[in-house]
């Protein structure tokens with residue numbers, strides 16, 4: 166391992182002997198937290214792109230066409246021959262079963278795709294979906310199928326505030342079902358959610374250790390244009406980036422704190438120290454699309470964030486799992 170944590174790159178090097186890149190896909194699906202089945206408006210942080218702002222646009226066409234377009238984006242960069250199709254935008258297990266099957270088959274059939282990673286909500290993991298995934302897993306072996314679940318936090322009060330739309334028990338039952346079917350799960354956690362202290366975030370990490378998911382994505386909270394979060398924070402539709410740093414004196418102060426770089430580094434390092442060493446780190450920052458990111462702006466310099474993180478890890482001589490403890494014997498909740 167070249168980093169003091171189990172990175173996705175380390176995982177790919179171990180399994181395939183090379184770095185494998187993801188191609189983000191927009192499969193043209195919806196989300197029950199947006200279309201009214203569960204709620205309208207979605208999670209408060211979710212952008213109009215359904216948290217899939219880097220996906221190759223649906224306008225490009227079919228899954229196969231999006232994969233080709235994604236491959237073309239690498240240009241002359243040396244990228245090897247193995248890629249993951251990442252069904253990113255919206256809820257990718259939400260739709261007619263036969264339609265979903267066709268979408269997954271399209272990705273799995275592509276000769277350069279070694280596996281698919283499907284982003285979804287725990288309340289959209291039905292027995293039928295799990296049966297379908299199990300069937301495809303067998304049929305396309307050795308290609309893999311991963312599920313990515315947006316948990317964000319283990320705290321119900323925060324989940325309510327961000328309008329996540331399902332209670333923790335739903336996540337726990339999805340984890341049990343997927344684990345029984347042998348389908349690896351990557352859990353998304355957001356650091357810096359409104360009202361959460363660093364200790365709250367550490368409790369989410371400790372809670373996750375109890376499930377030993379295959380992977381974790383640790384994402385910094387981004388405030389994106391035209392989200393409910395942006396409105397809660399005080400941005401109006403007409404706001405420009407400048408209004409963030411120049412709040413009018415007569416307006417109420419922002420209702421929650423947005424993390425500074427130094428705070429984020431401290432928190433993310435402690436999360437790594439708490440995390441079980443076998444859990445693969447799929448992300449440590451988060452990619453807020455430049456065009457729609459309102460705050461925090463420092464996160465746009467991803468290279469600086471990662472350099473600062475790696476330098477600080479080295480200086481503190483610390484690493485993933487250093488203070489890991491089993492939440493089954495010491496559950497802090």
Ligand code: SF4
Nearest residue numbers: 196207208211215255
């Ligand atoms: S579940 Fe995902 S797609 Fe749906 S509103 Fe929340 S973040 Fe957006």
